[in-house]
Amino acid sequence: MAELKDVKGIGPKALSLLNKINILSIEDLVTHYPFRYDILERNDLSKVEDGEKITIDGKVESVPILMRFKAGLNKMNFRLVTQSGVVGVSIFNRAFLKSQLGVGAGITVIGKFDKSKNIITASDIKMGILTNKVKIEPVYHCTNGLTSKNMSTYINMALLVYGREIADYIPQEYTKKYNFLNKKTALNVIHNPSTSEKLKDVTIRLKYEELFQFMFKINYLKQQNKKKKNGLIREIDKKELNKFIKKIPFSLTNDQMKAIDEIINDLEASNRMNRLLQGDVGSGKTVVAFTGMFANYLCGYQSALMAPTEILATQHYNNLKEFLKDENINIALLTGSTSKKDKLEIYKGLKDGNINMVIGTHALIQDEVEYNNLGLVITDEQHRFGVHQRANLQNKGVKPDVLYMSATPIPRTYALTIFGDMDVSTIKERPKGRQKIDTYVKKNSEIKDVLEMIYKELKNNHQIYVIAPLIEESENSDLTTVNELREQMKLAFGELYKIDIVHGKMASGAKDLIMEQFKENKIQILISTTVVEVGVDVPNATTIVIFDADRFGLSTLHQLRGRVGRGTSKSQCILISDSDAERLKIMEREDDGFVISEEDFKLRGHGDLFGTKQSGDMTFKIASIKNDYKILLQAKKDSKEYLLNKETDEEELKKSLIASITEG
Ligand code: ADP
Ligand code: MG
Numbered sequence: 001m002a003e004l005k006d007v008k009g010i011g012p013k014a015l016s017l018l019n020k021i022n023i024l025s026i027e028d029l030v031t032h033y034p035f036r037y038d039i040l041e042r043n044d045l046s047k048v049e050d051g052e053k054i055t056i057d058g059k060v061e062s063v064p065i066l067m068r069f070k071a072g073l074n075k076m077n078f079r080l081v082t083q084s085g086v087v088g089v090s091i092f093n094r095a096f097l098k099s100q101l102g103v104g105a106g107i108t109v110i111g112k113f114d115k116s117k118n119i120i121t122a123s124d125i126k127m128g129i130l131t132n133k134v135k136i137e138p139v140y141h142c143t144n145g146l147t148s149k150n151m152s153t154y155i156n157m158a159l160l161v162y163g164r165e166i167a168d169y170i171p172q173e174y175t176k177k178y179n180f181l182n183k184k185t186a187l188n189v190i191h192n193p194s195t196s197e198k199l200k201d202v203t204i205r206l207k208y209e210e211l212f213q214f215m216f217k218i219n220y221l222k223q224q225n226k227k228k229k230n231g232l233i234r235e236i237d238k239k240e241l242n243k244f245i246k247k248i249p250f251s252l253t254n255d256q257m258k259a260i261d262e263i264i265n266d267l268e269a270s271n272r273m274n275r276l277l278q279g280d281v282g283s284g285k286t287v288v289a290f291t292g293m294f295a296n297y298l299c300g301y302q303s304a305l306m307a308p309t310e311i312l313a314t315q316h317y318n319n320l321k322e323f324l325k326d327e328n329i330n331i332a333l334l335t336g337s338t339s340k341k342d343k344l345e346i347y348k349g350l351k352d353g354n355i356n357m358v359i360g361t362h363a364l365i366q367d368e369v370e371y372n373n374l375g376l377v378i379t380d381e382q383h384r385f386g387v388h389q390r391a392n393l394q395n396k397g398v399k400p401d402v403l404y405m406s407a408t409p410i411p412r413t414y415a416l417t418i419f420g421d422m423d424v425s426t427i428k429e430r431p432k433g434r435q436k437i438d439t440y441v442k443k444n445s446e447i448k449d450v451l452e453m454i455y456k457e458l459k460n461n462h463q464i465y466v467i468a469p470l471i472e473e474s475e476n477s478d479l480t481t482v483n484e485l486r487e488q489m490k491l492a493f494g495e496l497y498k499i500d501i502v503h504g505k506m507a508s509g510a511k512d513l514i515m516e517q518f519k520e521n522k523i524q525i526l527i528s529t530t531v532v533e534v535g536v537d538v539p540n541a542t543t544i545v546i547f548d549a550d551r552f553g554l555s556t557l558h559q560l561r562g563r564v565g566r567g568t569s570k571s572q573c574i575l576i577s578d579s580d581a582e583r584l585k586i587m588e589r590e591d592d593g594f595v596i597s598e599e600d601f602k603l604r605g606h607g608d609l610f611g612t613k614q615s616g617d618m619t620f621k622i623a624s625i626k627n628d629y630k631i632l633l634q635a636k637k638d639s640k641e642y643l644l645n646k647e648t649d650e651e652e653l654k655k656s657l658i659a660s661i662t663e664g
Helices: 012-020 026-030 095-100 148-165 172-177 183-191 196-227 238-246 254-268 285-298 310-323 340-352 387-394 412-418 444-459 482-493 508-519 554-561 581-589 593-604 629-644 651-662
Strands: 036-041 053-060 065-068 074-082 085-092 106-114 119-127 134-139 274-279 302-306 331-334 357-360 374-379 401-406 423-427 438-442 463-467 499-502 525-528 541-546 572-576
Touching (some): 012 148, 065 095, 074 095, 085 106, 134 148, 148 183, 183 196, 196 651, 238 285, 254 274, 254 285, 254 401, 254 423, 274 285, 285 302, 285 374, 285 401, 310 331, 310 357, 438 444, 438 581, 444 463, 444 482, 444 541, 482 525, 499 508, 541 554, 554 572, 554 581, 554 593, 581 593
Parallel strands (some): 274 401, 274 423, 302 374, 331 357, 374 401, 438 572, 463 525, 499 525, 541 572
Antiparallel strands (some): 036 134, 053 074, 053 106, 065 074, 074 085, 106 119
């Protein structure tokens, strides 16, 4: 297939601008859908500026006067009565139309409007009046140096020349069944709709295609998984395992026990485990995962646990070491900032089997990493990794079992559809002794109250998180920034307490250092962007203050709130915002992450649940899991039927659908 640079009109500069907004191929270009449409009234003289193009219908009012010039040129003038007034029309070289332009004839004139002379210089005249009186103009997301018009031009040029080559992922039988347009025509309509009815039809068609592809992928992965009886078969020593569980310094909740049972069963079964462990923040997923790792160790296999950030990986590592301190187990930590020497050592230990368990970040899936007998792979906060990265870690072992952990509760109906290829364990119950976190919504004008609340906690030797959404270099925003916040906090508490900052753009070593100091209570107030969102566990922190709370989705707020209330002291969460109080009040009432995520789903669609940017496999170009749930269900049914249908004569399409899976 041709490349983007082959499209006529796309020079090197346009190419790099398109690349900048992630348009890398012709397919990307033609599926860069308008984010809205402007409706232009075409049939109204008063709405057209001087010199603009107009399309207008009316009735011929005067007999056309024909003038002939040299060299066969001619011109006709007549008056046209339209709904918005009478206008003069002149047109060149259409003498042959004269007989049809009798007084009273209904016609449509297309041309340029000279407002001061009240004349349209027509480029075309069509017999008959307009059927659609409006023009729908697509508007695209662009970037500096690239206009919506440019985009439209490139797209249409690409469609014109390469339209037939664009892959169509809907099998013929369904195209027929639903009377869908073919891909090229559908793309033509979505970029140049003539009526809103047609636009609606092709939108459904394109959404269906996207969801069909998505559900096919899930069904396929599930089928592959079921087919393979090639998981490891283990015989776990229950006595040893129970002895170990008894030593855990708290009693496990029923849900934790149930999850452990499910995992142990999976480990022993001949099918490969492919399980999602979902549970609200603070519900205690980690200990469940660690127990699985221990069971896997009892059978002589290695385990790997991958976390999305270094902070989290380090924390897991320290906890695991503490957790297994009585056992003679060799545990390693491997992250981007592990020294070269240590890295080589760890590679060696993983390869010769000396290391039993490894915890790390993406560093775990580098090509150099080889395992001796990897039996269990766990990824924490799984929605933050794309499918591609997950697949990568799986391929490292013989056929390791896989457990995904997620603290982002997904409403059950959606989870079953989206994670249809996985089994799900859910922890709903909270550990005993946890107190409800009090949540307050406050206005910026009430900051004095907030500072007093903070001071009270500080005096009780507790620590504080302060969350700001953006750091200083953020463009054109009046949001409170981290640095500003630090100045404010310093003014209020700087003499008595240590205040510091952690944010996403800091080097990871520096970040770790700050987190370590916060953990050791050498820092009392930690100002942060949302990097603390995932997993951080500092039980002595009892208050979290979130500025510009309206900027966050409820699920994110819930995650952030989960940073406190981890010990036995009463904790509180203060949401500061001057707007959106209605939505934020949900946080005051609700502390069940599943209920909150339902609310979020109702309000915002799936975007926030999966963290829009992080999830390579959850972003759709045109469909939305929430709004198009009906189409999703149909696509799910159809794609499954299609996958199982051996008779299909479209093996090629099946193959390309399958190929699109591994491409990520
Ligand atoms: P998450 O599910 O958010 O990952 P963690 O696994 O980090 O939660 O657990 C949160 C805290 O609760 C940890 O400090 C952990 O030791 C503690 N914890 C876990 N399970 C229990 C339990 N059954 N009883 C008491 N504390 C528990
Ligand atoms: Mg966790």
